[in-house]
Amino acid sequence: MARLYDHLTNAPEGEPLNFSFELYEAGWASLEIAIGDRTFVIPAFGSTTDGLGDLVRAGLQIATGASHVGMIFDEEPQRWGLAVEPAGLSRNNERTARLTLRDGGTALRADGWSNRPVWQWTAQPVLEGYVTTDAFANAVRTVVALARRRYSDAVYRERWGYAGSREGFPLRGLQAMEAALAVPEYRE
Template identity: 30%
Template sequence: MGEVSVSFDRAGQGWMNLAISIGDERIVLDWISYTTDVIGDVIRAALQIAAGGMGALARFDREPAEFRMLLERRWEGVPQREMFWIRVLELPEFYADAPTEAGEQRFCVNCDPSAFATAVHLAASRLLGEADAQGGLEWWGLPFPFRAFSALEAALAEDRPQAG
């Protein structure tokens, strides 16, 4: 497993690219529309994993196509060990609500789940530096997801013993 990086990049007014790199593997989910909250959805998916969840799903509108990102923990191999996979599928029509199996797989890589959640947090932190006082990103059209960001930050904090 290699280094993990994530970036949210401006593609145009109301459009964003989401880049995910793990070692030598890289995918750019390009031209994602503001009709889906890509920043918030990726943060919430990372939060689900950082909090110990077995999986998370995020869907991104490309008008009309869809990218679907699946984050999955699975037990594999002999002896059994937990693996974490990031898969991205492309489907022809966002609003058709097609089953995941109908998508064409574009990316499938395993990595450390904490490294992925940390990379998402870092990418969101960079965006937060661009936001205005109300959390707006002028070019994006949606507010910054402060609650999800704070929850991810808390989930990534070291475990602390309970008082009392």
């Protein structure tokens, strides 16, 4: 049986990836994404989506073999979508992914394209690059671990309050991702 990545060869080499996350007031955060020498800042997204938790779950899914992951960062009515999709195998047989950040504008209508998976959005990318899947998961782990050290549970719950629920820090997801990354990915 053929695997998805068997059909995707000669992927571009992965670039360095870094995230920077900040909770700056109740229900609002910012996220900076740097791929290679290109950077984009989502200046404000609200707690109508679980931004950091969604990023953790995306990192975990990619670390455990998912081929497509999308996240929404919502500023009502503005919306950004971050997509991770397969790009093939590197020369070292590492899974490589195309990372795309798209500006969804204010297309929040039910019939708009923004309710589709991010990789199907028609908007032109505001940031795009190639990373290994391990580099993506490790960059997520790094920014989330830094946020964990920076914000206590009480501060995180008070400042974030995902959809009014006073959601706690996504610690379970972070620990699951750390466990997944501790196992080397099989490569032939």
